[in-house]
Amino acid sequence: QRALCWVRRDLRLRDHTALAAATRQTREVIVVFVFDTNILRNLEDKDDRRLTFIHHSLQDMQRRLVKKGSSLLVCHGDPVLDIPRLAQDLKVQAVFTNRDYDPYARKRDRIVEQKLKISDVAFHSYMDQVVFEHPDIVTRQGEPYKVFTPYKNAWLAALRPEQLVEEKPNLKRLAQAKVFEKWSDPWSLKALGFEENDLWLKAGEEGARAAWKKFQKHMHRYHRDRDFPSRNHGTSGLSAHLRFGTISIRELVRTALTQKDEGARAWLTELIWRDFYQTILDRFSYVVRGAFRSEYDRIQWPGKPEHFEKWCRGETGYPLVDAAMRHFERTGWMHNRLRMVVASFLVKDLLIDWRWGEAWFARKLLDFDLASNNGGWQWCASTGCDAQPWFRIFNPVTQSKHFDPEGRFLRAHLPELAGFSNTHIHWPHEAPASEQEKAGCRLGRDYPTPIVDHAAQREKALKLFEGVSQTV
Ligand code: FAD
Numbered sequence: 001q002r003a004l005c006w007v008r009r010d011l012r013l014r015d016h017t018a019l020a021a022a023t024r025q026t027r028e029v030i031v032v033f034v035f036d037t038n039i040l041r042n043l044e045d046k047d048d049r050r051l052t053f054i055h056h057s058l059q060d061m062q063r064r065l066v067k068k069g070s071s072l073l074v075c076h077g078d079p080v081l082d083i084p085r086l087a088q089d090l091k092v093q094a095v096f097t098n099r100d101y102d103p104y105a106r107k108r109d110r111i112v113e114q115k116l117k118i119s120d121v122a123f124h125s126y127m128d129q130v131v132f133e134h135p136d137i138v139t140r141q142g143e144p145y146k147v148f149t150p151y152k153n154a155w156l157a158a159l160r161p162e163q164l165v166e167e168k169p170n171l172k173r174l175a176q177a178k179v180f181e182k183w184s185d186p187w188s189l190k191a192l193g194f195e196e197n198d199l200w201l202k203a204g205e206e207g208a209r210a211a212w213k214k215f216q217k218h219m220h221r222y223h224r225d226r227d228f229p230s231r232n233h234g235t236s237g238l239s240a241h242l243r244f245g246t247i248s249i250r251e252l253v254r255t256a257l258t259q260k261d262e263g264a265r266a267w268l269t270e271l272i273w274r275d276f277y278q279t280i281l282d283r284f285s286y287v288v289r290g291a292f293r294s295e296y297d298r299i300q301w302p303g304k305p306e307h308f309e310k311w312c313r314g315e316t317g318y319p320l321v322d323a324a325m326r327h328f329e330r331t332g333w334m335h336n337r338l339r340m341v342v343a344s345f346l347v348k349d350l351l352i353d354w355r356w357g358e359a360w361f362a363r364k365l366l367d368f369d370l371a372s373n374n375g376g377w378q379w380c381a382s383t384g385c386d387a388q389p390w391f392r393i394f395n396p397v398t399q400s401k402h403f404d405p406e407g408r409f410l411r412a413h414l415p416e417l418a419g420f421s422n423t424h425i426h427w428p429h430e431a432p433a434s435e436q437e438k439a440g441c442r443l444g445r446d447y448p449t450p451i452v453d454h455a456a457q458r459e460k461a462l463k464l465f466e467g468v469s470q471t472v
Pocket of ligand 1: 226235236237238239240242270271273274277334335336337339340343361365367368369372373374375376377380
């Protein structure tokens with residue numbers, strides 16, 4: 001008996017539900033990955049960092065598989081055609097895979113399953129990316145939760161130790177490379193039509209394990225450090241690894257539960273947010289098109305396209321926003337506090353439709369995850385379930401003073417402001433001329449003057465939201 005284990009956002013061999021099941025139930029397992037042309041053709045940047053991350057992670061998997069006498073089978077095409085074709089050519093009896101909740105992936109998997117059924121090949125899918133999926137956690141009325149805290153309480157109450165047990169694949173059951181080698185396509189980035197880009201972190205299982213090991217020493221401080229972008233290891237930096245499954249969510253939850261301190265509890269809450277947003281996307285898939293609370297789709301956003309361009313480039317004249325956006329452009333990553341600040345600024349200061357920001361993040365984020373990104377944007381734009389109330393508007397200067405008091409993050413990413421004092425770096429526009437001169441920065445020339453006035457825009461945002469919420 002032979003099976004395919006089709007990996008997608010689970011690029012590891014350790015603690016892997018589908019691979020463990022495949023190697024338990026069949027004698028010979030081939031691990032396959034398809035570079036999906038339906039996804040690749042929509043990527044706008046040839047040097048998209050996610051391709052580099054996936055490529056490095058697959059190379060890491062390949063090294064591990066080769067050590068076991070096996071290999072990765074990699075195709076470049078449409079999985080709806082490739083998986084049934086491979087199943088037939090390689091005479092497999094079953095395809096094993098871990099579930100992906102994105103609407104596109106759901107549809108793709110349904111078609112693959114139907115096609116396999118025609119040729120009598122079984123399709124087995126497993127929950128692996130999350131700890132609970134819909135409808136595991138529902139209200140007494142059987143409805144999905146729309147508010148996070150009761151969801152979290154129900155999640156914690158429902159958790160059983162057996163759910164977190166390591167799913168160990170039997171690597172002795174991996175097929176010998178010679179059995180399937182000739183079906184593999186060339187998979188260098190160049191062959192796929194992409195270019196290598198810099199990564200600020202090491203990809204693959206190896207990178208994930210190193211980052212995880214480091215963070216475990218800092219987890220107990222998470223509740224104190226998590227909001228300060230310039231603190232080393234203030235957060236785990238594991239989001240891209242979780243996105244591509246180079247580490248198992250079960251392993252992270254197991255450890256967080258055993259640590260039991262305040263830091264571990266706060267960190268576990270973030271992992272539960274991740275499950276929550278996956279459920280929201282799965283159950284209310286219309287959120288990919290518009291507001292969770294549809295009344296907010298009526299807002300006519302008056303913001304200007306040229307302001308959007310300046311926001312993307314980090315040229316708004318608001319230092320924390322600009323530092324965050326420039327760092328983002330260089331690395332593809334942004335600290336959670338800064339994601340909230342720049343998102344709030346786009347929506348409530350620039351009065352631009354949150355979906356523009358969501359799309360920019362979707363294009364640039366290394367850890368882009370449809371569910372968490374949509375959830376995060378809708379939270380900041382006050383259009384989502386359990387979102388920030390619309391009348392609570394971040395002041396980007398106050399945020400800067402609070403969360404980067406010594407201007408360390410600002411100085412690192414806006415070197416033109418590095419010479420300003422801690423008092424004025426957050427808002428250099430009010431620094432005396434002598435300080436500007438001493439800092440060697442002429443505002444308007446070396447650093448932009450503010451493109452909007454926060455106080456005035458705040459009033460406009462309140463009116464915009466008030467107008468819609470009163471008509472409900
Ligand atoms: P840690 O603080 O160490 O948290 C551990 C893990 O928990 C993260 O890796 C992530 O998987 C999960 N997590 C943490 N916070 C959240 C959250 N608020 N919602 C859901 N999951 C969370 N996260 C993504 O993974 N992909 C996205 O595309 C994404 N887009 C976002 C957009 C906006 C506007 C906002 C406000 C947040 C977004 N987040 C997204 C959530 C969060 O900002 C990142 O998960 C976090 O910054 C990643 O850094 P970390 O791994 O060091 O997180």
